[in-house]
Amino acid sequence: MEVASIARITRGVVAVVATVTLAAACGGSSDDKKSGAATGELTGRGPITLAQGKDTSGNVQNQINTWNKAHPQETVRLIELPESADQQRQQMVQNAQTKSDAYTVLNLDVVWTAEFAANRWVTALPKDQFTLSKFLPSAVQTGEYRGNMYAAPWKTDAGLLYYRKDLLQKAGITTPPKTWAELQTDCSKIKGVGCYGGQFDKYEGLTCNFSEAVDSAGGTVVDAQGKPNVNTPQAKAGLNFLVQGFKSGMIPKEAITYEEEDARRAFEKGDLVFLRQWPYQWALSSKAPKVKGKFDVAPLPGLNGPGAPTLGGHDLAISSFAKNKATALDFIKYLTSENTERLNLIASSEAPTLASLYDEPALQQKFPYLPTLKASLLNAKARPQAVRYNDVTTAIQEAVYGALTGKTSTDQALADLQTKLGPLTQQ
Ligand code: GLC
Numbered sequence: 001m002e003v004a005s006i007a008r009i010t011r012g013v014v015a016v017v018a019t020v021t022l023a024a025a026c027g028g029s030s031d032d033k034k035s036g037a038a039t040g041e042l043t044g045r046g047p048i049t050l051a052q053g054k055d056t057s058g059n060v061q062n063q064i065n066t067w068n069k070a071h072p073q074e075t076v077r078l079i080e081l082p083e084s085a086d087q088q089r090q091q092m093v094q095n096a097q098t099k100s101d102a103y104t105v106l107n108l109d110v111v112w113t114a115e116f117a118a119n120r121w122v123t124a125l126p127k128d129q130f131t132l133s134k135f136l137p138s139a140v141q142t143g144e145y146r147g148n149m150y151a152a153p154w155k156t157d158a159g160l161l162y163y164r165k166d167l168l169q170k171a172g173i174t175t176p177p178k179t180w181a182e183l184q185t186d187c188s189k190i191k192g193v194g195c196y197g198g199q200f201d202k203y204e205g206l207t208c209n210f211s212e213a214v215d216s217a218g219g220t221v222v223d224a225q226g227k228p229n230v231n232t233p234q235a236k237a238g239l240n241f242l243v244q245g246f247k248s249g250m251i252p253k254e255a256i257t258y259e260e261e262d263a264r265r266a267f268e269k270g271d272l273v274f275l276r277q278w279p280y281q282w283a284l285s286s287k288a289p290k291v292k293g294k295f296d297v298a299p300l301p302g303l304n305g306p307g308a309p310t311l312g313g314h315d316l317a318i319s320s321f322a323k324n325k326a327t328a329l330d331f332i333k334y335l336t337s338e339n340t341e342r343l344n345l346i347a348s349s350e351a352p353t354l355a356s357l358y359d360e361p362a363l364q365q366k367f368p369y370l371p372t373l374k375a376s377l378l379n380a381k382a383r384p385q386a387v388r389y390n391d392v393t394t395a396i397q398e399a400v401y402g403a404l405t406g407k408t409s410t411d412q413a414l415a416d417l418q419t420k421l422g423p424l425t426q427q
Helices: 003-025 030-035 059-070 085-097 110-118 137-142 165-170 180-188 204-216 233-248 253-257 260-268 281-285 325-335 338-348 355-359 361-366 370-378 389-404 410-424
Strands: 048-052 076-080 105-109 152-158 160-164 194-197 272-277 295-298 311-318
Touching: 048 059, 048 085, 048 325, 059 076, 059 325, 059 338, 085 105, 085 110, 085 204, 105 110, 105 325, 110 137, 110 311, 110 389, 137 152, 137 311, 152 325, 152 370, 160 165, 160 370, 165 295, 180 194, 180 272, 194 260, 204 233, 204 389, 233 253, 233 389, 233 410, 253 260, 260 272, 260 281, 295 370, 311 325, 325 338, 338 355, 338 361, 355 361, 355 370, 361 370, 389 410
Parallel strands: 048 076, 048 105, 194 272
Antiparallel strands: 105 311, 152 311, 160 272, 160 295
16 A cells, blocks of 8 residues: 555544544533533443452452342443552553543542542532531541542541450560550560561552651651651651661561552461551451451550551542443442441441441441541541642652662651652642
8 A cells, every 4th residue: 555545544544533532522422421421420321330459358349249230220340450559540540541431430549539630530529419427527538629529438547556466465465565665575575476567568558657657756747738847856766667677677578568468468377466557457367267366456556655547548439531420429329328338347347438337336346446446547647638649659659668678868768758749749
């Protein structure tokens, strides 16, 4: 074929694509309108998808099965993304940038709301259709951006100290440690088991573990005015707890590669006395042969007394580019309804966002850790709500990882981080 005719065909294809794109931009075909695609309206009914990280408990699929039985024309398909929070975000961002309709409901990490809302990758939700007063206010806030609701609070999260109560008892220790010094003293009495684990791989979990260390030493990564505040004695004390932890062997060296699931496996193999971890581990470790019945949870320890966990969690949003948004809205209401949240707590031990569930006697009996979890959630500190959150967390991860691996000193890492975070948090 001649070059000229290839050029003509190519131009033709470009013209067709351009027309289709223009039609979509002008409101789309009538089919698109019926399905609710490419509009901000929550219209359209039919099959949808839910995109999220790994369904560790298997209960998301169970709840989808229940929904699908009742809604044969509006079925939901679960799309499991990678385990790591950063990789999940990357796939969701790519999906949004190509305006793909592959993901309908997005299970957004609480730190992504601002970015997704500001870029209009997710559609605003009707606040009045959710009884937000029944949800934990901290969780509700994570789904909001500039006063609008973009994501419904589904699962909240806060770091907890998992500990081997059998090993503590054997060593004559009756209560879990409230300070880092106590934790170290406890470990010195227990031989042959790693002392403390957390999530120290270079990803979002590291940002959480670092923020917790800073907050637990009385500092704050970003202050109430949104300005970075990491070049402080408190932040240094926090980071040093981790840096010295690796140097002294208090934290086993392999923990530098740990994400949530690696840390859980290490604890369940019996390799750790203490582990900083999210609530979801409770249900899974309760089935793990080596540790079931032998562990408990406590609030995280801190420098001079109990520490302050980082607020985590996941909210449900609707992709702006998806079809069948009316179905998506109903599905989100179903997942965040009282009974669905209750059943999810029972099956997965994940922290519900509906406040009343923490006080139900039957649930407290099944999960004696619920009051500890509630107290930790009320004490939890949010990460910065920034449109450029990904740049913020990348800067934190680089600085902290450099210090933990001995490439930079704590002082240098924090001084550099302070400089880097300045422009990223001004918005
Ligand atoms: C948990 C938290 C989430 C956090 C992530 C880090 O999934 O709920 O907020 O960003 O862990 O790995």
